[in-house]
Amino acid sequence: MTDPELRPGVRMADLPLGVRPCSLAAALDVLGERWSLLALREIGYGVRRFARIxxxxxxxRDILADRLRKLEAAGVIERRxxxxxxxxxxxxLTEAGRELFPVMLALSQWGDRWAVDSPALVRRHSCGEPVQVDLVCHHCGRPVTHDTVHAELADA
Amino acid sequence: MTDPELRPGVRMADLPLGVRPCSLAAALDVLGERWSLLALREIGYGVRRFARIxxxxxxxRDILADRLRKLEAAGVIERRxxxxxxxxxxxxLTEAGRELFPVMLALSQWGDRWAVDSPALVRRHSCGEPVQVDLVCHHCGRPVTHDTVHAELADA
DNA sequence: GGAGTAAGTTGGAAAACACAACACACTGAA
DNA sequence: TTCAGTGTGTTGTGTTTTCCAACTTACTCC
Structure with a gap:
């Protein structure tokens, strides 16, 4: 992820300037406006009605109405x-919305650790322990970290 | 995470109205402004200089200068x-910044799947396969999903 | 010297946002 | 049957952010 090799010897940080084609940016176009993720959190919690969100x-209310419309247009939520x-x-939530679970969880856990004094909410796994997530590779089962991931330009 | 029980029989969606104490919101206070996460992506890639970011x-440039100052104040990056x-x-990146790896990865993968036609970048795990992350519990090793996590109010 | 580079800062126009008030269709009580 | 109350937005009016281009400062290299 960080400082990855694209081709042998070519690093992200050395590419010519210019806005990167990037799915992080694409995700943020959908989710990155203020209130969007918080609204999704609530809908994920099962809050269904405008006033409660x-x-x-x-x-x-005006901004929320706007965000919900955009999230629907992006296919992340469904209005019934x-x-x-x-x-x-x-x-x-649509399927796309439900698949935000890892994003929300990662952000929440980062916030727990770095952005609040003491978490107001403890998320507990079904095994009984407070959730502490490890990322593992679906294919080989080994840990996925900063330095076990590298990026390649997709071929045209 | 979603629609969790807080105490037996008490659900997030039924709590009295009022802005929730929430580490997701706290994380977004630090990271949620436009450009912040993209700047962090670049710094994570090893891009060190203002103009390249x-x-x-x-x-x-003015907004970027502002974001970098705020990120430094929040302890996510360091200026040397x-x-x-x-x-x-x-x-x-500081340690807090490096620990954003799961957040970035989760967002990127969601974007790959839901926000772009075809990813411009393929992230490959050291095992050789394209990264597809599974979340597993650090304690019991079993999958962490939407419905194996529930939230509890932390006791005062 | 003079051109080029790096990292911001500044000023003015455009866009996004917040807040309160309003609109609308219903629901239930007096 | 009127009339207050509820839910879900929309509108109007300012304030705050953001964008873009031009400017500044202090180097380095020729």
């Missing part, structure tokens, strides 16, 4: 009509 | 003076 996140006249929706 | 991310008169710095 606003209440739990602290987002103002439960009343016509006036139109009223419930919000649910 | 700006060039690879597309951030404008390599010239006085005029003051010039190199940017490096």
């Amino acid at each position: 606003a209440g739990y996140t602290g987002a103002s 009509l439960y009343s016509e006249h006036p139109p009223r929706h419930e919000y649910h | 700006a060039g690879y991310t597309g951030a404008s 003076l390599y010239s006085e008169h005029p003051p010039r710095h190199e940017y490096h």
Whole structure:
């Protein structure tokens, strides 16, 4: 991930300048605006209604309405009509939304460690212990770390 | 993580309204502004100089200067003076910054799958296969998923 | 000297955001 | 049957961020 070799001898940090084609940036285009991830957290918690999402996140109603519309357009959430006249929706995660679980978990754990004094919430695994996640490779089962990952340009 | 039980019978979605004390929100206070994560990606790639970070991310120089200052104040990066008169710095990740690896990786992989047509970059594990990360519990070694994690309020 | 490089800072226009008030259709109580 | 209350947004009005280009400062190299 960091300082990876692209071709033998070519490093990310040495490529010619220019905005990188990058799925991190693409993900942030969808998720990176203020309130978006917090709204997704709430919907993931099972909060379905607009006013409650606003209440739990602290987002103002106009901005929240905008974010929910964009997240729906991006296919991360689904709005289910439960009343016509006036139109009223419930919000649910799509598969893309549910697959944000690792992102949310990674961010939360980083926050626990580096951004708060003491966590207000303990996430516990089904084994009974507080969750502490290891990343392992799906193929070989060994740890995935900073220096066991390197990037390659995909061929055209 | 989602719709978890806090105490037997108490669900996140049923708690009284009010902004949640939450380490996800705390993490986003540090990392959530536009350009911050992209700048960290570059610094993680080994890009050390201001102008190159700006060039690879597309951030404008004034905003980037602001973000780098905030990230330093938050302890995620370190600026090393390599010239006085005029003051010039190199940017490096601190330990807190290096521990963002899982966050970046999770976001990138989500973006690969849901936010781009075809990834421009392939991240390969040392075993030779494209990285596909599994989350496993550090304690019991079993998978960590949406429904094997539940949250509890930390006791005061 | 003079050109080039590096890392910001500044100023003004454009966009995003926050907050309060409003609109609308319903629901239940007086 | 009126009338307050609820849920879900939208609108209007300022404030704050962001963007972009130009400027500044102090080197280094020719």
